[in-house]
Amino acid sequence: MISSTSKMELTAADQATLTGGRGAGAQLAMRLIVRVAEATRAPRLIDITWAHVGSSYNNGQANIDFAEKLIELSTRVTVPTTLTSCSLNLQRLADSEPADRKASLRLIELYEQMGCRPTMTCAPYHVRAEPKPGEHVAWTESSAVVYANSILGARTNAYVEFLDMCAAITGRVPDTGLHRTENRRATVVVELERLPATWLADDRFFQVLGFLIGRTVGNEVPAIVGLPLTTRTEQLRAIGSAGAASGSLKLFHAVGITPEAPTLEEASQGRVPRTRMCPGSGELRAAAEQLGASDGGEVGAVCLGTPHFSLAEFEQLMPLLEGVHVRKGVRFYVSTSDHVLGQVEDHGWLDLLRAAGVAPVTGRCTYYAPLVAGCDGRVVTNSAKWAYYAAGGLGSRPTFASLEDCVRAAVSGRIASDTEFWADGG
């Protein structure tokens, strides 16, 4: 048993929780929060407004026992809490292995009982009003963490399973890491110079840039200078999710674009960033090749939606599907949340998607235990994160291409080559 006393300065309310005044479940959660705060030298605990939890994922017996124990102790969350993706395709439950299906559904039910919303998505910012700049949240899922910090200007560390739920139960987290202003300043400048203009206008570039930055900057906070002011949210999201996959990117600034970076000086909080990197076209081309930039070939499957496809991305996809049909034998998956798929349906697009031969997948991602394992031909994706993670699970290198080429490949059975695009900007 871990002690219920702390050397840290706690509020009367925290102290009451720690000594069991709010029940044994809240006490357990507060013990963890306080111990982590002490270990990370946090001066205090702070309030959060939203927890995004991954403890509900059926990773093993510990997840089930943890949830059962909390239920047994009549525990409930005290802040709005969303659940991250699960291992099930909620559109086709029958596809999953029976033992995993049973355990996963049980876990979702237990977390619902504790007051969590069964959102089952890695993109929680799609399912309720986004947190405001400066707002403290406690999120799990690397792509969501970097999105919250960088694009929304909200503040979160990457919360590991169990700890995320303890934050949801107590509504409190240690005031450390990216919750603190001084740790959010840019320490590396990434200057984009002399790159082909066609790259800076193309979704593929943002995926590859994120992949390269993530691999290079370690735990530093990069400020990117030179992105076009027209850069869209989805393109920023690509930088973040690719960088969180290839490295451990949790926060980046895009000068002139993201909330904490009106200028480079503000992004670096008036100090001089330690290092400067200037990725050349050669480095970006090499990174694209490493990710699996298309050199043409037969296609077996197309996977979109890592992280979960947004409504804006569906808006981009729908016109490409007009009047075409996915070729027989080619599988075409788009992963998203039930929530966004509901919006897709409201727009009248769901029937069109299905009519075109596209299979929406909700709840899970397609890169682990890939839905596409063993298919004939290449697996094509527009997501660097997907390409990076699926390589292991597929046993062969995925192909990375643009959204437009992904759709053309699904229709024709052949993926076009990107060699020219990456050689000179097309």
Next chain:
Amino acid sequence: MAAEVMRVTDVLLGGECRAETLVLEEPLSFWGGLDPKSGRIVDEHHPQCGECVAGRILVMPGTRGSTSSPGALVDALQLGNGPAAVILPQPDVTILVAAMIAGELYDTELPVLVVDGDDYRRLRSGQQLAIANADVRNADEP
């Protein structure tokens, strides 16, 4: 270095044990990197892939990767395939959370200590260490 006492800078979680060290040269992601059913490191890219952590004092630079990482360590501890203790050069939240959750759920004990950097770098696999909370000493036969 018989009976040498190490400089412990932080006891993340106290406890006692006496066991043989296993030094990991790189951070490990427990998720996908540790098989709880055998206690073996299964991450093919890890230099200590194939080594078994069960009953060893795990000396490691920290964790990396997935935010779901603690679960596999908790499962290993519950199955009796977890390490006897963990020695780190800096605090690691994933390991602390795993150790605490395993304690809450299964009454296991996993001491987690942070030691001074120079002492950390001197540790080699196969050393016998005796841990009693903040007291860590070499217990090799003289």
